[in-house]
Amino acid sequence: MSTAPSQLRKAVVNVVAFAVLGALVLGATWLYASQRVPPQPLEFNHYVHVQQLGLSCLYCHSNAPRGQSAGLPQVNRCIACHNQLEPKSPATRALQKYAENGETIPWVPVSIQPDFVYFSHAPHVQQGISCQVCHGEVGQQTVAQPIRQQNMGWCLSCHTNLPNLTPERLTKLQSCETCHK
Amino acid sequence: MNQERLTRRDVLKLAGVGGAVAAVLSGCGPMAKYVRRRPYVEQPEYALPGKSVYFATTCRECPAGCGLVVRTVEGRAIKVEGNPNHPLNRGGTCARAQAALQGLYNPDRARGPKARGGKAITWEEGIDAVARALQDTPPEGIVFLLGLAPDHLAELVYELTQALGAPAPIRFGALAMVEARQTLAAAAEAVFGQKAVPTFDIAKAELVISFGANFLETWLSPVAYAKAYGAMRQGHPGRRGILVQVEPRMSMTGANADLWLPAKPGTEGLVALALGRLMAEAAGVEPPEAFAQVDPAQAAQTAEVPLEKLEKVARYAVQDVERVVALPGGVVLGYENGAEVAKAILALNGLLERLGKPSLIYFTPPAGGRAPLAPATYEEIQALVDRMKAGQVKALFIHGVNPVYEFPKALGIEEALLKVPLVISFASFDDETVPYAHYHLPDHTFLESWGYQRVQVGADREVLSGFQPVVVPVFDTRATADVLLAAVQKVGGALAEQVPYKNEVEFIQKQVAEFQKRNDGVYQATHPKVFWALFLQHGGWWTQEATAAPAQAQVPALQVAEASFGRGEFHLVVFPHPILADGASANNPWLQETPDPTTTVMWNTWVEMHPETAAKLGVQHDDVVQVQSPYGAISAAVYVYPGIRPDTLAIPMGQGHKALGRWAKDRGANPLELLGSGTNGAGDAAFGSVRVVVRKTGERRPLARKENTVGVYGDGRYQPVEKKPETATSKQE
Numbered sequence: 001m002s003t004a005p006s007q008l009r010k011a012v013v014n015v016v017a018f019a020v021l022g023a024l025v026l027g028a029t030w031l032y033a034s035q036r037v038p039p040q041p042l043e044f045n046h047y048v049h050v051q052q053l054g055l056s057c058l059y060c061h062s063n064a065p066r067g068q069s070a071g072l073p074q075v076n077r078c079i080a081c082h083n084q085l086e087p088k089s090p091a092t093r094a095l096q097k098y099a100e101n102g103e104t105i106p107w108v109p110v111s112i113q114p115d116f117v118y119f120s121h122a123p124h125v126q127q128g129i130s131c132q133v134c135h136g137e138v139g140q141q142t143v144a145q146p147i148r149q150q151n152m153g154w155c156l157s158c159h160t161n162l163p164n165l166t167p168e169r170l171t172k173l174q175s176c177e178t179c180h181k
Numbered sequence: 182m183n184q185e186r187l188t189r190r191d192v193l194k195l196a197g198v199g200g201a202v203a204a205v206l207s208g209c210g211p212m213a214k215y216v217r218r219r220p221y222v223e224q225p226e227y228a229l230p231g232k233s234v235y236f237a238t239t240c241r242e243c244p245a246g247c248g249l250v251v252r253t254v255e256g257r258a259i260k261v262e263g264n265p266n267h268p269l270n271r272g273g274t275c276a277r278a279q280a281a282l283q284g285l286y287n288p289d290r291a292r293g294p295k296a297r298g299g300k301a302i303t304w305e306e307g308i309d310a311v312a313r314a315l316q317d318t319p320p321e322g323i324v325f326l327l328g329l330a331p332d333h334l335a336e337l338v339y340e341l342t343q344a345l346g347a348p349a350p351i352r353f354g355a356l357a358m359v360e361a362r363q364t365l366a367a368a369a370e371a372v373f374g375q376k377a378v379p380t381f382d383i384a385k386a387e388l389v390i391s392f393g394a395n396f397l398e399t400w401l402s403p404v405a406y407a408k409a410y411g412a413m414r415q416g417h418p419g420r421r422g423i424l425v426q427v428e429p430r431m432s433m434t435g436a437n438a439d440l441w442l443p444a445k446p447g448t449e450g451l452v453a454l455a456l457g458r459l460m461a462e463a464a465g466v467e468p469p470e471a472f473a474q475v476d477p478a479q480a481a482q483t484a485e486v487p488l489e490k491l492e493k494v495a496r497y498a499v500q501d502v503e504r505v506v507a508l509p510g511g512v513v514l515g516y517e518n519g520a521e522v523a524k525a526i527l528a529l530n531g532l533l534e535r536l537g538k539p540s541l542i543y544f545t546p547p548a549g550g551r552a553p554l555a556p557a558t559y560e561e562i563q564a565l566v567d568r569m570k571a572g573q574v575k576a577l578f579i580h581g582v583n584p585v586y587e588f589p590k591a592l593g594i595e596e597a598l599l600k601v602p603l604v605i606s607f608a609s610f611d612d613e614t615v616p617y618a619h620y621h622l623p624d625h626t627f628l629e630s631w632g633y634q635r636v637q638v639g640a641d642r643e644v645l646s647g648f649q650p651v652v653v654p655v656f657d658t659r660a661t662a663d664v665l666l667a668a669v670q671k672v673g674g675a676l677a678e679q680v681p682y683k684n685e686v687e688f689i690q691k692q693v694a695e696f697q698k699r700n701d702g703v704y705q706a707t708h709p710k711v712f713w714a715l716f717l718q719h720g721g722w723w724t725q726e727a728t729a730a731p732a733q734a735q736v737p738a739l740q741v742a743e744a745s746f747g748r749g750e751f752h753l754v755v756f757p758h759p760i761l762a763d764g765a766s767a768n769n770p771w772l773q774e775t776p777d778p779t780t781t782v783m784w785n786t787w788v789e790m791h792p793e794t795a796a797k798l799g800v801q802h803d804d805v806v807q808v809q810s811p812y813g814a815i816s817a818a819v820y821v822y823p824g825i826r827p828d829t830l831a832i833p834m835g836q837g838h839k840a841l842g843r844w845a846k847d848r849g850a851n852p853l854e855l856l857g858s859g860t861n862g863a864g865d866a867a868f869g870s871v872r873v874v875v876r877k878t879g880e881r882r883p884l885a886r887k888e889n890t891v892g893v894y895g896d897g898r899y900q901p902v903e904k905k906p907e908t909a910t911s912k913q914e
Contacts, residue, residue, distance in 0.1 A: 013191045020198045038215055063230045071230030072220040099222075106217035 041106050042094040043143050050139030057131045057138075064131070068120040072107055075099055110144045111135060117152075118181045155179070221256060230255060237264055237720025239634055239646040241627035242277035242284075243356065243762055244329040245269065245402040246634040246644070248720045249278060251651040258282055258628055258651050263404070264720045266703075268727075269640045270404040276760050278404075280771040284609075284626050286655065289768055289842030291611055291623035293657035304659060307622045311668035314576040314603050315345065315676065324565065324574050325350035328581020329357055331553030332648075333632045333689050334662050337682075339554060341665060344679035350554065351565060355587035355763040355834060355853060357556045357865075359755060360401060361514035361523070364863040366555065368509070368523035372531055373732045375544055377552065378638050379527075380729070382541040383422075384412035387502035390425045390456070390494065392449050392526050394510025395432040398759040398778070401510070402639030410437075423502075425494055427452055427486075428511060430754045430789060430831040431824030433778040440490065443826045446752040446869065447744030448484035449513045450522035452491070454741055455480035456507075457525075457532045459495035464536045471528060471739035483743055498533070505533050506541040512754045515869025516744035519861030525741045531734035540731035548635040548645040548722075549695055558864030562588070569597035576603045580624065580661050585613035586838060587763065589856035589866075591812040607661040610768065613840045624661040629654045631686050632662075633693065633721065641727040645696065649717050660685050696722045747811060747857075749872025751794075754831040755852045761835030764851075768842030776887040777833070780820050783885045786849030787820040788875075789831040795821045798875060805880040808832065810873045812857045815850035818882045830873065 049055045058064060063071035079099045087093045098105050111134075113119050124134075131138070136147050159173040172178055220230065228234050233252045240247045240261075248267025252260040261279050265272035294307040314323070325338045327350050338350045357363075362378050370376040383389050383396070383406065396406035413422035426438035429446045444452050454475040461468035481488035498505045509526035516522060534540055547553070557565075568574050570593065577598075588594040598604060598617040606618035615621050624630075632648035662685035669680050682688040690713055696702060697712040701724045706712035716722055746752070760775045761767050773784050780787060788806055790798075800806060800819050807816045808830065817832065825831055836849025859867035 009187070010191075013187075013194065017194050017198050020195075024198065067229050067231050069231035072218055074220050074224040075222040076224070102222055104219035104222055106219050108215055109218050112215075 038108050040108050040143055042091040042098075044091060045142045046138050046144055047140060047142050061131075064121040065125045067122055068118075070121050075103075075105060110146050111150065112146070113150075116180060118179055152179075219255075228255060233259075236649055236651040237647070237718065238628065238651060239632075239648050239720065240274070240278045240281065241330050241332070241630075241634070241648070242275075242281060242766060243399070243403075244331060244637070245404065245639060246331070246636045246646045247274065247278060247402075247404050248646055249274065250720070251628065253651050256652060258285060267646065267720060268642055268644050268723050269402065269636055269646070271408055273404040273408055275404050276772060276775050277762065277766055280766065280769050280775075281626070281628060283769045283771050284766055285628045285652070287610070287768060287842065289611070289844075290609055290626070290656055291615075291621060291658065294623065294659075295621045297616075297619045297621075302620070304622075304657075304664075307620055308664055308667045308671060310603075310620050311578075311605060311622070311664060312671035314578075314605065315341075315668055316672045318576040318603070320346040321348065322573060322575030323347040323578075324568075324576070325578045326565070326580070326582060326584065327352045329354040329556055330581060330634055331637050332634045333685075333692065334580065335554050336692070337662050337665065337680075337685075337688050341669065341680050344676055351561065352554055352556045353562050353587075354556075354582045356399075356757060358559060358587075358853075358856075359512075359515065359757055359834070359866075359868055360510070361519060361861065361863070361865040362401075362556055363558045364514045364519050364523050364861060364865045365509065367520060367863040368527050369544075371524050371737045372527040372734050373542070373544075374735070375732065377544050379542045379732065380545050380638050380640070381506050381508045382409070382543060382641075382731075383506060383508075384409035384416060386413055386422055386504050386506045386541050387420060388423050388425070388494075388498050388505040389413065390498075390505070390507040390529070391427070391434065391438075392453065392507065392509045392511075392522075393428040393513030394508045395428075395434045395756070396508070396510070397434040397437060398432055399757040399762050400434075405639035423497070428513065429752060429826045429829045430512075430756070431779065431822075432511070432756070433759060436779055436824065440494065441824075442486050442490060444484040444486050445743075445826070446512070446754075446829060447516050447518075447746065448480070450518065450525045450741035451475060451480040451743060452484050452486060453507070453522070453525040453529050454739070455484075455491055456495055456498075457529050459492055460499050460529075460532060460536065463492075463496045463499040466536065469532060469535065469736045471525075471736050472532060498538075499536060503538060504541055505538055506530060507533070511756065512869040514865065515861060515867055517746075517859060517861055517867045517870045518742065518744045519865065519867065519869070520863035521739065521741045522744070523863070524737060525739050527734065528736045528739060531736040534734050535736065540733060542732050542734065543641065543729035544732055545636060545638055545640045546643045546728055547637070548643040549692075551635065553635050553637055559858075559860050559866040560864040563592060563858055566592045566594055566597045569601055572600050574601050576605070577601045578605050578607070579614060579618070580607040583608065583612045583614050583765065583841075585617065586841075586851065587853065589812065589858070590854050591857045607664070609658065610841050613838065615840070622661070622664055623656075623658045625650070625654050625658045628652065629658070630660060631689055633689060640723075641729045642724045643728065644723040645693070645721050647693075647716050647719075647721040662688065693722070699724075701725060701728075744870065746870055746872050749810065750874045751872060752826070752829040752869075753808070753810065753852075753855060753871045753873045754825075754829060755856065755868055755871075756831060756833055758833040758835035761833075764835035764838065764845075767835055767838055767845035767848070770844050773844055773848075779824065780822060781887040782820060783887065784848065785882075785884050786815075786817040786833060786836040786852070787884055788817045789822040789825050790819050790875075791825050791827040791829075792821050792823055793827045794830075795819060798877060800877055803881050803883045805878045805882050807876045807878055808852075808855065808873050809876065810855040810857070810871045812871070813854035815852060815854055816878060816880075817850045818884050820884060830875065 060073035061070035087096045233254050236251050238249050240249050247270035248264030250262050250264045251258050263270050263272040263274040294302050296302050327335050365378045366376050369379045394400050424438040425440045426435040427442045427444050435441045455477040457472035458468045459477050507526050507529040509523045514523050584594045604618045605620045606615050607624045609623050609626050629650045630648050634646045636644040693716050702722050703725050704715045760772050776783050802821050804819050832852035837851025838845040856868050861867040
């Protein structure tokens, strides 16, 4: 036989549990939402520029043979052509706005490694490795998407498998401090 | 089961859900890896993504002029370091240079030109206002009030005032007040025959006797002196230099001294005379006239300094070492007889020379033979304020100085400013003076500026230190020199012919081109553009060899007595904050967070008080006291400090802002408010002659201190107050 206080107690426990569960669901949703990639400031279409217009990767990402980061094009590189084109799409209209105001475009980075990884484009590009090998067929994409699971195992799948290397170089490629300086 | 208690089922339910929530909500936050990448709008050829570009420039946080190398990445300044080739600082920097990045990117900076009341205006309107002022104001009513940096702007403004027929620009600042530069220059004239601030070669010294000169913290050129100090101590194998410091309050320099003599304030001149007499006696020669009158035992007693210590120092100086130098500075020059005290201390060097010791004092040769405009004396500033109050100043241009904060209230600068019909401020921040300005036309910070500075003190050769912008200006600010030149162009006519430069860089290039003819610099070039490029690349121009020659000292006639003071219980030492200095960069969290070297206090003003004094007053650490002088009163928390005389209090400058930004505003107190208008015999402020009374307020304001709050000296922050003995009334409770 249940008395009134115990019924109240049961009710309280249930309400608390429900509230906590609700908080959990909300929290999880918030957490999930916060981990999603933010949208790009303007929808740059790689397919149009690479596949249709035939631009090479290095035309915009020109620092790849020279340094760690391949770099992003300065606004003037876009404007060089788009100055002469009617801004018909939302992306080109946004570009025009940035250029008129002399503002930098706040791109969201696509191919990112964690802070503890040291990656330099220069040695890879200078070895003749083409961009598609690591970044996939970006020319077929509209807005650039990252390669999934571009992790250490994936890097090592190449670093351990290269033909025609001296033992010293092969060791260096697989040694920790090369990439985790 | 008893239904009153929590059942097992309930507990498991709650625990399970609670645990899950805890696990999820304690996880990571938003992804930091999606930090936006912002490439250039127009990428310079030399700037590669991810690669640092280094620019050589000069620091303008204080007038010293140390060379810097600033690292930038993709157009953003990320690190300041010293320029290792610069003859003044040789790669060293002080806290303010390092923190200058927070000045550059400070969110409280003035972001564009404004009219009084905060109304945004265009630069055209601002330049028009300046042009009208230059054109319509009678020349004798135009005044330029500039800061202490001996830079190109002062020289350009000088040319402008010459062309206008207006009075020469006045350079001043709170630092000049407490460094008493004119006093030093006047004393140097009497002893060396050269009216300039001398540089003391402590690197070569075996014995340094410093009277109040806090050369390791803020005095004149602290980075250069700190390097020289290192050389003094460790630069000569087998021989370690000795430092004797005579001052009423232990600065960091005093803390490093081998012998610290807290002479009674006002008697340091007598101590110098006594030392001189004792040195002559130790050498077995007749003391010169100036030193012959003093009785060392009497002087030691008056100064409350052990005679044996003075004798020891004198003997050591004369018999055991070759190279000795005595330097005057700090509060020692701030007594009402500061001019005579400075002469006496410099004359000690003359005495040492007579005893056969080499001179360790030289004068930094002015770059290009052109000495920078001397800073104004306190008397001249008061004369200016009086002119303003009398309505004689019709247009006042203010740059590099914040009069409402830096001038003691006793001068009445605020009421004087209200009498000036046109005040134009070029401050980079919304400081206390800006509300009095009719137009606020903010200058760039020095990291965005072109320019040069002729080094005045601390270098052993001619140094023209160069500025160049390391980043594109962050906000809509303009170089003051550019604004003035644009206004001159607008005025046109004879003025534009006499000051013909189109912009600031043209003026600077013209002055720098003078050095191209020289063949004793660290680089040579035949084409002016190449010379300019080398000037920027090196961060300035200087001679290959050190050219400063030791100056010969005389012993002039001296009239040194114990200084007299006003009424009050305690002596007051107002000193530049070791990190904030004069407080111009108080809105800088890095600087605020940097602990003071001796007390480790951060983010606030403190009143240094000897433990005996504190006990007598019944105060402990963090108790707020009101310090009152005949000219003003401030409140600040007590820091119980053994390194100070019991009859003296010390309060650092730098805080107590009412504007300037969120981290400076309403923080601490400004001890400059306690100073009066008296001068020290050479026209500089008698900032050490003020005496104060102290009153407990009963409040506590815990100071943020980096040191162990349990107590470094055995006392504690929360020391229980001495229980009063039981009286008849208390027993009843």
